[in-house]
Amino acid sequence: MQIQVNHSVREVPPDWRDESLLVVLREALGLTGTRFGCGAGQCGACTVLIDGQPRRACLMPVAALGAARVETIEGLAAPDGGLHPVQQAWLDQATPQCGYCQSGQIMATVALLRTHPSPTAADIDAALSGNLCRCGTQQRIRASVLRAAQATGSGQ
Amino acid sequence: MSTTNDSHAFETSRRGFMAGSGAALVVGFTLPSMGGRALAATDTAFTPNAWLRITPDNRVTVVCGSSEMGQGVLTAIPQLMAEELDADWATVGVEQAPVSQAFNNPAFGMQATGGSTTVRGHWDVMRNAGATARAMLVAAAAEQWKVPAGECRTEAGHVMHGSKKLSYGQLAEAASKQKAPEKVALKDPKDFKILGQRKARLDTAGKTNGSAKFGIDVNLPGMLVAVMARAPLPGVKVAKVDDTAAKAVKGVKQVITLPTGVAVLATGYWAAKKGRDALKVDWDFGDKAGLDSAKVTAMLTDGASKADAVALKAGDAGITPAKLVEATYEAPYLAHACMEPMNCTAWVKPDGVEIWAGTQSQGPVQGILSQVASVDPGKVKVNTMLLGGGFGRRFAPDFVIDATLLSKISGAPVKLVYTREDDMAAGFYRPASVAKFTGGLDAQGNAVLLKAGVGSPSIMAASGFMKIPESGVDSFAMEGINDHPYSVPNQLIAYGRREPGPNVWFWRSVGHSQNSFFMEGFIDEMAYAAGKDPFEFRRALMDKQPRYRQVLEVAAEKAGWGKPLPAGVFRGIAVVQSFGSYVAEVAEVSINADGTPKVHRVVAAVDCGMTVNPTIIERQVEGAIVYGLSAALYGRISLKDGRVEQGNFHDYPVLRHNEMPKVEVHIVKSTEKPGGIGEPGTPPVAPAVANAIFAATGKRLRSLPFDTSQLKKA
Numbered sequence: 015m016q017i018q019v020n021h022s023v024r025e026v027p028p029d030w031r032d033e034s035l036l037v038v039l040r041e042a043l044g045l046t047g048t049r050f051g052c053g054a055g056q057c058g059a060c061t062v063l064i065d066g067q068p069r070r071a072c073l074m075p076v077a078a079l080g081a082a083r084v085e086t087i088e089g090l091a092a093p094d095g096g097l098h099p100v101q102q103a104w105l106d107q108a109t110p111q112c113g114y115c116q117s118g119q120i121m122a123t124v125a126l127l128r129t130h131p132s133p134t135a136a137d138i139d140a141a142l143s144g145n146l147c148r149c150g151t152q153q154r155i156r157a158s159v160l161r162a163a164q165a166t167g168s169g170q
Numbered sequence: 171m172s173t174t175n176d177s178h179a180f181e182t183s184r185r186g187f188m189a190g191s192g193a194a195l196v197v198g199f200t201l202p203s204m205g206g207r208a209l210a211a212t213d214t215a216f217t218p219n220a221w222l223r224i225t226p227d228n229r230v231t232v233v234c235g236s237s238e239m240g241q242g243v244l245t246a247i248p249q250l251m252a253e254e255l256d257a258d259w260a261t262v263g264v265e266q267a268p269v270s271q272a273f274n275n276p277a278f279g280m281q282a283t284g285g286s287t288t289v290r291g292h293w294d295v296m297r298n299a300g301a302t303a304r305a306m307l308v309a310a311a312a313e314q315w316k317v318p319a320g321e322c323r324t325e326a327g328h329v330m331h332g333s334k335k336l337s338y339g340q341l342a343e344a345a346s347k348q349k350a351p352e353k354v355a356l357k358d359p360k361d362f363k364i365l366g367q368r369k370a371r372l373d374t375a376g377k378t379n380g381s382a383k384f385g386i387d388v389n390l391p392g393m394l395v396a397v398m399a400r401a402p403l404p405g406v407k408v409a410k411v412d413d414t415a416a417k418a419v420k421g422v423k424q425v426i427t428l429p430t431g432v433a434v435l436a437t438g439y440w441a442a443k444k445g446r447d448a449l450k451v452d453w454d455f456g457d458k459a460g461l462d463s464a465k466v467t468a469m470l471t472d473g474a475s476k477a478d479a480v481a482l483k484a485g486d487a488g489i490t491p492a493k494l495v496e497a498t499y500e501a502p503y504l505a506h507a508c509m510e511p512m513n514c515t516a517w518v519k520p521d522g523v524e525i526w527a528g529t530q531s532q533g534p535v536q537g538i539l540s541q542v543a544s545v546d547p548g549k550v551k552v553n554t555m556l557l558g559g560g561f562g563r564r565f566a567p568d569f570v571i572d573a574t575l576l577s578k579i580s581g582a583p584v585k586l587v588y589t590r591e592d593d594m595a596a597g598f599y600r601p602a603s604v605a606k607f608t609g610g611l612d613a614q615g616n617a618v619l620l621k622a623g624v625g626s627p628s629i630m631a632a633s634g635f636m637k638i639p640e641s642g643v644d645s646f647a648m649e650g651i652n653d654h655p656y657s658v659p660n661q662l663i664a665y666g667r668r669e670p671g672p673n674v675w676f677w678r679s680v681g682h683s684q685n686s687f688f689m690e691g692f693i694d695e696m697a698y699a700a701g702k703d704p705f706e707f708r709r710a711l712m713d714k715q716p717r718y719r720q721v722l723e724v725a726a727e728k729a730g731w732g733k734p735l736p737a738g739v740f741r742g743i744a745v746v747q748s749f750g751s752y753v754a755e756v757a758e759v760s761i762n763a764d765g766t767p768k769v770h771r772v773v774a775a776v777d778c779g780m781t782v783n784p785t786i787i788e789r790q791v792e793g794a795i796v797y798g799l800s801a802a803l804y805g806r807i808s809l810k811d812g813r814v815e816q817g818n819f820h821d822y823p824v825l826r827h828n829e830m831p832k833v834e835v836h837i838v839k840s841t842e843k844p845g846g847i848g849e850p851g852t853p854p855v856a857p858a859v860a861n862a863i864f865a866a867t868g869k870r871l872r873s874l875p876f877d878t879s880q881l882k883k884a
Contacts, residue, residue: 034440049384
């Protein structure tokens with residue numbers, strides 16, 4: 015079994031084919047940037063993009079992926095290390111505290127800005143309200159989303 | 171040893187380097203998330219103490235003994251050092267320290283992070299260390315130039331004399347041969363260039379590109395992953411285990427019964443989880459059988475009514491005032507619900523123990539594990555990983571002990587992960603508490619009497635490292651009530667300890683988390699009973715408390731207290747000192763038709779003394795407000811038939827993006843010594859919101875979380 019992750023094709027070892035995408039990413043492929051928070055699709059820490067759509071990797075059987083393309087936090091920066099505008103906005107706003115939920119918040123924002131380049135407050139609420147943060151960075155995340163939208167809109 | 175990870179190299183490099191004095195061997199541990207700022211030591215490194223290393227390439231590496239759980243210690247500690255060192259901030263990096271007495275938190279006398287003590291505890295010691303290193307660098311330059319050291323000056327990582335200039339890197343080797351001065355002068359705070367500045371955190375890059383390594387990311391060759399069915403309450407024992415189905419799960423290797431539950435060890439998390447779900451465990455509930463929340467409330471109410479351990483006594487509490495105000499308040503047990511589930515990787519080898527964990531208490535843990543594994547404490551190596559939230563929960567050693575036992579018994583390296591449900595349902599909780607208040611007003615509406623009885627379990631007794639003093643008063647159960655700022659001539663405040671059963675523990679802001687809600691709610695009730703404005707009533711009682719009074723006034727002014735609000739929006743105010751910092755908050759609230767409160771804005775004024783990093787302070791206060799608001803709106807751990815009823819975020823909800831109010835943080839300028847900042851923003855928010863709800867509806871909410879059914883519009 016093979017899956018497409020971050021522009022490369024990865025082999026899923028036989029022992030891992032009955033697993034969720036989250037376990038395969040973290041334990042079989044070593045992509046630990048996608049976080050395990052609740053195991054029940056309730057916290058959003060494991061948000062990845064599947065064919066561009068934000069999905070909970072903990073609920074996604076790896077076997078169901080087929081040819082779908084998976085994007086994780088590790089694949090956001092350009093090959094030369096240049097940061098994605100969303101990552102840059104998170105840095106500029108000094109958003110992360112413990113940082114554990116932020117991969118999921120960032121991936122959900124990447125998906126949002128692809129479909130809503132100039133999101134309204136309601137768009138942000140709809141896109142991110144399933145992504146929990148216990149440190150209380152919500153206000154900074156909102157500011158980061160708007161900053162990233164601005165950067166993207168200005169041609170970055 | 172390095173862990174394998176095919177997308178990002180995660181190397182726990184171990185390299186010894188000698189301290190400048192030639193005394194202690196200090197072992198460094200490089201966190202990978204510092205954007206590559208931390209560099210390897212060389213023989214020519216200048217390491218005047220355990221916390222600092224300067225290398226010939228001009229890198230200044232600060233070794234931080236405190237745990238990073240989001241509160242910014244990996245930046246604040248280097249700022250303290252860099253200020254007195256006169257370092258060039260761009261060259262400063264940070265490493266996580268190993269466990270060693272050299273890294274004891276001076277506030278605790280042990281290596282541990284909590285109680286908002288990191289900056290307070292290290293304020294003097296780190297600055298002294300920086301100033302000492304600076305003096306040695308200056309001495310090295312002066313010797314080389316054959317000029318008096320007193321004629322040299324330092325700036326941004328250089329020593330200068332006239333037109334001569336050498337970088338700290340160039341001086342590192344020579345400085346390491348200098349004798350440390352016995353006494354150094356510290357800067358006048360008005361000359362600070364790095365302290366008080368909005369320096370960017372040193373740990374952000376890894377938290378935005380996925381490379382930050384938390385405990386749960388550790389992966390060792392041959393490691394087994396364990397998931398446990400944990401005993402629902404302390405004292406509940408495993409009566410019988412049927413592990414037939416669990417052992418049949420593909421990947422499951424072993425099932426081990428510990429005093430705290432039954433663990434399934436497997437090749438990976440999901441196999442272990444499937445195995446855990448397939449276990450059939452019969453529990454012997456003993457005297458916990460049938461425990462429920464109603465019984466807890468009855469016990470605590472009895473404690474509050476009969477409270478006799480006197481925490482504060484003033485004047486004559488037996489007076490008969492013109493007007494009496496009476497109220498009973500209640501708060502439930504709360505889980506911390508850190509985003510990263512509790513976990514620890516342990517490897518018990520013949521010659522010692524090594525663990526990798528996001529722990530707040532690596533010092534105590536070293537001692538505990540030496541007993542668990544029957545080895546000398548020096549043979550216990552603790553690798554402190556990043557913490558995916560702490561809030562006090564990771565001060566508890568339960569997950570570290572369980573992981574070590576499982577490695578000891580299985581002989582394999584074991585990563586133990588508590589499922590969200592097993593952590594939530596068999597956790598360490600903020601104590602439930604009941605407080606009964608009696609207040610008295612004279613004919614003019616002046617407060618003349620305050621009596622309070624508090625029924626609550628004891629964190630001191632539960633902690634394992636503290637004892638309830640002779641007075642019988644657990645200060646954690648009373649803080650926020652017996653240390654209130656109000657001038658009331660006659661007072662009697664007492665504690666009645668009751669122990670319903672669940673583990674109680676430190677939870678962000680500890681006793682203040684419930685007691686400030688009680689106290690600031692009740693003072694609001696007294697203000698209304700006196701017919702006075704709640705802000706003015708408080709201010710008038712704070713004549714001897716200038717720092718309380720200032721934050722109260724600043725918060726009121728910034729929030730526009732007394733000025734018109736949009737229709738349906740009302741204000742509430744509260745002020746609390748905790749952990750040496752003073753915080754007042756004004757909440758603006760409206761009530762939706764279904765009775766749920768909508769918090770529009772929270773304005774906070776903070777006096778935390780001299781500041782290290784205003785950006786981190788603002789973020790901490792914002793976050794503390796969210797934490798307190800989640801608890802006020804939703805937080806409740808309830809019990810039924812000897813079990814906790816909550817398991818995951820569906821029945822233990824926390825604040826979501828769409829509910830986030832606008833939060834403004836105003837830092838009051840202060841020349842006082844620093845106070846804590848991780849916790850003090852939490853206590854005022856619940857009472858500020860409850861007081862706004864009263865202003866909006868006339869309904870006084872005296873229990874947490876808020877019972878919104880009382881607020882439903884007819």
